[in-house]
Amino acid sequence: MTASINDVARAAGVSASTVSRALRGRSGVSDEVRDKITAVAAQLGYTASRSAASLASGRTFTIGVLVPYVGRWFFGTVLDAAEREFSAAGYDVLLYNLGSPEIRKRFFTRLPVRKRVDAVLTLLIPDEEESAALRSLGVPLATTVGGSRPGFTVVGIDDRAGTESAVRHLVNLGHRRIGMISGASGPLHWTTPIDRRNAYLDVLADAGIEHDPALEADGDYTVEGGERAMTELLAVSRPPTAVYAQSDEMAMGALRALRRHRLRVPEDVSVVGFDDHELADVVGLTTVAQPVADQGAEAARLLLRQLDEPGAEPPTEQVQMPIRLVLRETTAPPRPRGPQ
Amino acid sequence: MTASINDVARAAGVSASTVSRALRGRSGVSDEVRDKITAVAAQLGYTASRSAASLASGRTFTIGVLVPYVGRWFFGTVLDAAEREFSAAGYDVLLYNLGSPEIRKRFFTRLPVRKRVDAVLTLLIPDEEESAALRSLGVPLATTVGGSRPGFTVVGIDDRAGTESAVRHLVNLGHRRIGMISGASGPLHWTTPIDRRNAYLDVLADAGIEHDPALEADGDYTVEGGERAMTELLAVSRPPTAVYAQSDEMAMGALRALRRHRLRVPEDVSVVGFDDHELADVVGLTTVAQPVADQGAEAARLLLRQLDEPGAEPPTEQVQMPIRLVLRETTAPPRPRGPQ
DNA sequence: CTGTTAGCGCGTTCAC
DNA sequence: GTGAACGCGCTAACAG
Numbered sequence: 001m002t003a004s005i006n007d008v009a010r011a012a013g014v015s016a017s018t019v020s021r022a023l024r025g026r027s028g029v030s031d032e033v034r035d036k037i038t039a040v041a042a043q044l045g046y047t048a049s050r051s052a053a054s055l056a057s058g059r060t061f062t063i064g065v066l067v068p069y070v071g072r073w074f075f076g077t078v079l080d081a082a083e084r085e086f087s088a089a090g091y092d093v094l095l096y097n098l099g100s101p102e103i104r105k106r107f108f109t110r111l112p113v114r115k116r117v118d119a120v121l122t123l124l125i126p127d128e129e130e131s132a133a134l135r136s137l138g139v140p141l142a143t144t145v146g147g148s149r150p151g152f153t154v155v156g157i158d159d160r161a162g163t164e165s166a167v168r169h170l171v172n173l174g175h176r177r178i179g180m181i182s183g184a185s186g187p188l189h190w191t192t193p194i195d196r197r198n199a200y201l202d203v204l205a206d207a208g209i210e211h212d213p214a215l216e217a218d219g220d221y222t223v224e225g226g227e228r229a230m231t232e233l234l235a236v237s238r239p240p241t242a243v244y245a246q247s248d249e250m251a252m253g254a255l256r257a258l259r260r261h262r263l264r265v266p267e268d269v270s271v272v273g274f275d276d277h278e279l280a281d282v283v284g285l286t287t288v289a290q291p292v293a294d295q296g297a298e299a300a301r302l303l304l305r306q307l308d309e310p311g312a313e314p315p316t317e318q319v320q321m322p323i324r325l326v327l328r329e330t331t332a333p334p335r336p337r338g339p340q
Numbered sequence: 341m342t343a344s345i346n347d348v349a350r351a352a353g354v355s356a357s358t359v360s361r362a363l364r365g366r367s368g369v370s371d372e373v374r375d376k377i378t379a380v381a382a383q384l385g386y387t388a389s390r391s392a393a394s395l396a397s398g399r400t401f402t403i404g405v406l407v408p409y410v411g412r413w414f415f416g417t418v419l420d421a422a423e424r425e426f427s428a429a430g431y432d433v434l435l436y437n438l439g440s441p442e443i444r445k446r447f448f449t450r451l452p453v454r455k456r457v458d459a460v461l462t463l464l465i466p467d468e469e470e471s472a473a474l475r476s477l478g479v480p481l482a483t484t485v486g487g488s489r490p491g492f493t494v495v496g497i498d499d500r501a502g503t504e505s506a507v508r509h510l511v512n513l514g515h516r517r518i519g520m521i522s523g524a525s526g527p528l529h530w531t532t533p534i535d536r537r538n539a540y541l542d543v544l545a546d547a548g549i550e551h552d553p554a555l556e557a558d559g560d561y562t563v564e565g566g567e568r569a570m571t572e573l574l575a576v577s578r579p580p581t582a583v584y585a586q587s588d589e590m591a592m593g594a595l596r597a598l599r600r601h602r603l604r605v606p607e608d609v610s611v612v613g614f615d616d617h618e619l620a621d622v623v624g625l626t627t628v629a630q631p632v633a634d635q636g637a638e639a640a641r642l643l644l645r646q647l648d649e650p651g652a653e654p655p656t657e658q659v660q661m662p663i664r665l666v667l668r669e670t671t672a673p674p675r676p677r678g679p680q
Numbered sequence: 681c682t683g684t685t686a687g688c689g690c691g692t693t694c695a696c
Numbered sequence: 697g698t699g700a701a702c703g704c705g706c707t708a709a710c711a712g
Contacts, residue, residue, distance in 0.1 A: 345689065
């Protein structure tokens with residue numbers, strides 16, 4: 001079948017260990033022998049078996065990446081950027097798509113990454129038990145979502161500040177009835193929806209606007225959920241004149257609902273989202289931009305650095321990336337009220 | 341560190357081979373011994389090292405998936421669906437994001453999947469040389485993009501039929517100047533853009549419409565490219581009244597360009613896309629729907645089936661999935677012409 | 681600078 | 697039904 005290290009050794013007239021040293025760029029091999037071996041290996045199409053190499057060295061040169069849903073733009077983008085960093089550094093990526101609760105549970109009880117990866121990047125927020133399971137792996141850990149966790153390097157954004165800029169923008173435009181579409185039904189230990197909600201409440205309070213619970217709806221972080229949530233908000237006796245959606249996908253769902261109700265944006269209702277989805281620009285959505293790919297790349301880099309310096313203890317670093325409000329065409333002052 | 345098979349064997353008072361047999365559900369172990377071993381293994385948090393298992397058995401229980409760009413909706417969706425099938429069958433997924441030509445080249449020369457995977461699913465279209473490299477792996481191969489290739493199971497759609505339904509729809513509405521935004525700059529061996537272009541030309545010819553090369557523009561399969569292409573088409577002396585975009589992302593770029601030019605859709609220009617992107621509905625895009633996730637799942641299933649029946653030769657199966665035109669709000673008859 | 685010797689942690693014969 | 701011995705392909709420690 002495929003060539004083994006001994007085949008190369010024999011063909012090059014050296015021992016297996018010399019082949020191993022030469023091909024991995026270790027010192028202690030004369031240039032001519034190295035060249036010879038490289039040539040023979042290339043000719044035979046030899047690549048070291050990762051399984052055997054891992055077994056012997058204890059290192060796998062593989063990173064495990066845990067994702068709730070690869071198909072979603074946010075996660076796909078983070079994964080894409082992270083993978084580039086990893087592969088550039090010579091690491092392979094083992095992908096685990098842990099969408100459903102059952103699959104997720106199975107993953108954490110069986111922990112198939114055990115002895116298989118040198119580090120783990122998780123794009124889903126592990127609860128206490130799951131965190132402990134990951135820590136038991138004894139490898140560097142990082143995440144790009146959720147708050148700080150012992151043992152994890154976390155790269156994120158300031159959810160509060162982002163939300164504040166969005167909601168304040170609506171307030172400054174003159175809106176008083178400001179709804180919110182949130183992702184409340186997510187895992188309880190996920191702080192993002194909570195942080196964003198608190199910031200929303202704070203801005204309202206600051207502006208002297210009384211909070212109306214009827215103006216909050218759950219959009220489940222999906223387009224469909226956003227559409228449902230907006231429909232709910234429109235059914236309220238005094239519907240909002242502006243809506244803050246905790247994600248662009250929910251904001252787009254809201255836009256769809258508004259179109260179905262023959263309401264114009266921003267004339268009848270203003271909408272602001274969060275993320276700056278690649279298609280936010282297409283629909284002209286005003287939103288809070290966060291550097292999604294950068295977060296993936298940065299988390300990957302921090303992980304790789306820990307892999308390079310096996311000495312130091314896991315630094316539990318915490319990196320905050322910048323956000324900014326992007327004004328487009330879905331926000332405007334409310335229509336003048338009263339009879340006319 | 342983590343428990344090994346010998347730790348379990350010792351704790352259970354049996355030999356390592358019995359542990360191996362018991363945990364993998366092989367026959368020849370008494371029920372009580374099996375139960376005992378299972379309990380001990382669970383308590384110790386034991387999982388067999390994949391590296392060692394692979395080395396010993398020759399199987400890796402890992403599938404390699406090659407993707408041009410994970411962040412793109414189409415690929416993310418296919419990957420997501422495929423991963424679910426693989427993981428349900430007990431296989432892990434090694435992801436290779438081969439976006440740039442350099443990375444891609446490095447991958448195919450070094451072929452890091454060698455001895456590492458039991459099968460490969462590629463979402464990028466390998467050229468002859470790359471196909472040969474993959475075949476040299478000696479494992480089942482599948483793809484969800486591009487035409488038939490020796491040695492590959494391919495799951496796809498009828499690009500010609502899809503395009504015909506889209507362009508014919510425009511013709512039936514009364515359009516005579518129908519532009520096309522294509523992804524011509526893709527790899528030469530990728531048949532999709534060619535098939536779609538030919539179908540476009542055929543429908544025009546059938547309808548007795550003379551083809552105007554100025555009405556074709558390259559959109560590079562991206563939103564930005566689509567926007568550029570539409571801008572080009574609008575600069576033509578007699579701009580099109582309708583446009584067929586070979587992908588929804590390019591169609592959305594076209595919509596953006598039209599909005600920037602203060603042209604209304606569909607009153608001034610009709611647009612039809614291809615894919616039925618998850619957000620196509622949000623912007624009301626008329627498009628040719630293809631079952632994206634289903635293609636990934638089906639390809640994965642066919643691969644798994646080959647893995648189950650190691651006997652038979654690779655069947656080089658070719659599966660055609662259904663497509664259908666989805667009418668939304670971006671297409672309408674052209675405005676009545678002439679002075680008014 | 682290079683070869684030899686030992687495992688890495690399993691699965692897989694073959695005995696019993 | 698169970699255990700002992702061997703080897704998968706490679707890296708690491710030790711000689712020379």
